[in-house]
Amino acid sequence: MSALASTHHAELAATTPLEELDVSDPALYRDDVWQPYFARLRREAPVHHCRNGMFGPYWSISTYKEIVQAELLHKVLSSESALGGISIRDRPADLRLPMFIAMDPPRHDEQRRAVQPIVAPANLAKLEHLIRERACRILDELPRNETFNWVDKVSVELTVQMLATLFDFPQEERRKLSYWSDCATALPMPGGIIETEEQREAVFAEMLASFMGLWNARVNAEPGNDLISMLAHAPATRHMSPREFMGNLVLLIVGGNDTTRNSITGGVLFLNQNPEEYAKLRANPALVESMVPEIIRYQTPIAHMRRTAIADVEFAGHTIREGDKVVMWYISGNRDEAAIEQPDRFIIDRKRPRQHLSFGFGIHRCVGNRLAELQLTILWQEILKRFDRIEVVGPEKRVHSTFIHGITELPVRIPA
Amino acid sequence: MPSIIYIEHDGTEHAVEVPIGHSVMLGAVENNIPGIDADCGGECACATCHVFVDPAWLALCGTPGEQESSMLSFAATAAPNSRLSCQIPVTEALDGLIVRMPEAQH
Ligand code: HEM
Numbered sequence: 188m189s190a191l192a193s194t195h196h197a198e199l200a201a202t203t204p205l206e207e208l209d210v211s212d213p214a215l216y217r218d219d220v221w222q223p224y225f226a227r228l229r230r231e232a233p234v235h236h237c238r239n240g241m242f243g244p245y246w247s248i249s250t251y252k253e254i255v256q257a258e259l260l261h262k263v264l265s266s267e268s269a270l271g272g273i274s275i276r277d278r279p280a281d282l283r284l285p286m287f288i289a290m291d292p293p294r295h296d297e298q299r300r301a302v303q304p305i306v307a308p309a310n311l312a313k314l315e316h317l318i319r320e321r322a323c324r325i326l327d328e329l330p331r332n333e334t335f336n337w338v339d340k341v342s343v344e345l346t347v348q349m350l351a352t353l354f355d356f357p358q359e360e361r362r363k364l365s366y367w368s369d370c371a372t373a374l375p376m377p378g379g380i381i382e383t384e385e386q387r388e389a390v391f392a393e394m395l396a397s398f399m400g401l402w403n404a405r406v407n408a409e410p411g412n413d414l415i416s417m418l419a420h421a422p423a424t425r426h427m428s429p430r431e432f433m434g435n436l437v438l439l440i441v442g443g444n445d446t447t448r449n450s451i452t453g454g455v456l457f458l459n460q461n462p463e464e465y466a467k468l469r470a471n472p473a474l475v476e477s478m479v480p481e482i483i484r485y486q487t488p489i490a491h492m493r494r495t496a497i498a499d500v501e502f503a504g505h506t507i508r509e510g511d512k513v514v515m516w517y518i519s520g521n522r523d524e525a526a527i528e529q530p531d532r533f534i535i536d537r538k539r540p541r542q543h544l545s546f547g548f549g550i551h552r553c554v555g556n557r558l559a560e561l562q563l564t565i566l567w568q569e570i571l572k573r574f575d576r577i578e579v580v581g582p583e584k585r586v587h588s589t590f591i592h593g594i595t596e597l598p599v600r601i602p603a
Numbered sequence: 604m605p606s607i608i609y610i611e612h613d614g615t616e617h618a619v620e621v622p623i624g625h626s627v628m629l630g631a632v633e634n635n636i637p638g639i640d641a642d643c644g645g646e647c648a649c650a651t652c653h654v655f656v657d658p659a660w661l662a663l664c665g666t667p668g669e670q671e672s673s674m675l676s677f678a679a680t681a682a683p684n685s686r687l688s689c690q691i692p693v694t695e696a697l698d699g700l701i702v703r704m705p706e707a708q709h
Pocket residue numbers: 258287288289299438439442443444446447450483487488489492545546547548549550551552553554555556558559
């Protein structure tokens with residue numbers, strides 16, 4: 188962000204009456220100016236009610252400790268898609284998709300267990316070799332002394348190949364997966380990848396048709412090691428309605444794709460913004476291990492998760508009423524000085540780097556967290572073997588979203 | 604002080620003294636014993652402090668609460684003697700407790 192914009196937002200954040208402070212505007216994230224607003228909320232109102240938010244009234248929880256406490260209250264703070272689900276923006280009621288991230292126990296627990304084997308230690312060990320092979324191939328083909336978009340050539344490419352493997356989806360059609368993922372998370376607007384909700388539904392229908400073919404083949408075959416086969420054979424998921432299958436596909440595609448992609452991009456950006464950390468890393472490549480969780484904290488690829496109260500609940504001195512929308516801002520809790528030392532700095536050798544909120548906590552804690560770390564670890568190990576430096580040569584472009592905290596363009600150059 | 608024996612997945616043993624009232628998780632973290640991550644710091648919210656309690660000691664460790672049981676039910680390698688070590692407070696009666704670490708924490 189420019190110095191001017193940053194002063195402007197610092198001033199605005201300081202002078203807006205507290206009760207009018209609204210952190211739901213996606214432009215705050217597109218322009219990377221969200222920081223001072225949350226600093227004020229953490230200081231003055233860790234649990235804050237906004238009456239006139241861009242997406243309606245909502246509670247904000249912005250401090251680390253309180254976010255963990257809210258995660259544990261899944262009995263009163265529901266994830267249910269019919270109530271609005273997990274993102275601050277309500278989709279039209281008839282278009283809400285059931286998926287297990289947006290379900291409460293017991294259905295959530297049963298469906299989650301169906302896909303959990305994909306990340307069992309033995310399966311991750313099998314994937315490791317494959318990920319390394321692909322990372323090497325992608326890196327070896329990168330141009331030298333030439334400006335290119337790191338997001339497209341590396342971040343999207345590596346994550347989408349991985350995703351195709353997890354689904355056992357045809358590799359030659361893998362870019363469809365990132366297209367569906369982008370459509371799933373886009374805010375409909377004129378000129379955008381998705382202009383209307385109807386258009387999004389049409390894309391989802393096309394996605395479902397494509398996966399139905401895979402489902403039909405797998406359901407009649409021996410149980411396999413891919414996500415579709417797991418869903419087709421597990422008792423909890425094998426009789427899912429087409430809409431529920433669609434919802435879970437969206438969950439697995441977005442979950443396994445966007446988030447890791449944006450961490451891969453974030454790492455390059457942060458090392459360029461912090462040359463002394465980049466120097467530390469070059470001098471000691473073993474620091475990749477602690478750098479990877481620090482990248483994921485610092486990026487916070489999912490800015491928030493939303494819940495809906497299904498009963499009145501006393502929380503940190505406030506009464507949250509049945510029906511209220513509650514937003515847990517991971518992006519803010521990850522910058523909470525009460526929980527993390529010097530939280531606004533990117534430090535690749537922190538003592539306990541995995542203590543962050545980016546994967547959530549409680550029963551919905553990210554299924555793929557170790558897989559995401561594995562991909563980033565391997566990629567950085569291989570980058571350090573090949574390139575002395577990846578230089579960011581222009582401003583990044585960020586996603587216009589309150590939910591997905593991401594980067595769509597990062598122009599870089601690798602010196603020959 | 605009670606002594607707790609932590610056995611890593613590769614068989615490496617660590618016997619350390621842990622103050623009464625601390626959790627079994629904290630005993631490992633404070634002594635830098637690898638194999639227990641404890642990402643949530645003991646809030647029963649991450650399941651990265653998963654251990655297998657030696658069957659002889661299982662009853663003395665009490666029974667898991669509801670939150671602990673649901674977190675454990677998602678762990679890929681969970682077994683009937685699985686516990687989240689942040690939910691086991693160290694007592695005099697646990698002097699000599701043996702816990703084993705899984706292949707990986709999730
Ligand atoms: C850096 C990468 C990633 C980040 C930051 C991330 C973040 C998250 C977050 C914040 C949640 C919700 C937690 C909560 O509500 O408390 C979640 C859930 C989930 N993630 Fe990830 N994720 C990442 C990578 C992945 C990958 C690679 C996969 C695919 C295997 C995946 C699959 C899932 C699934 C299936 C859920 C739903 C879990 C449930 O509701 O029980 N994620 N993730």
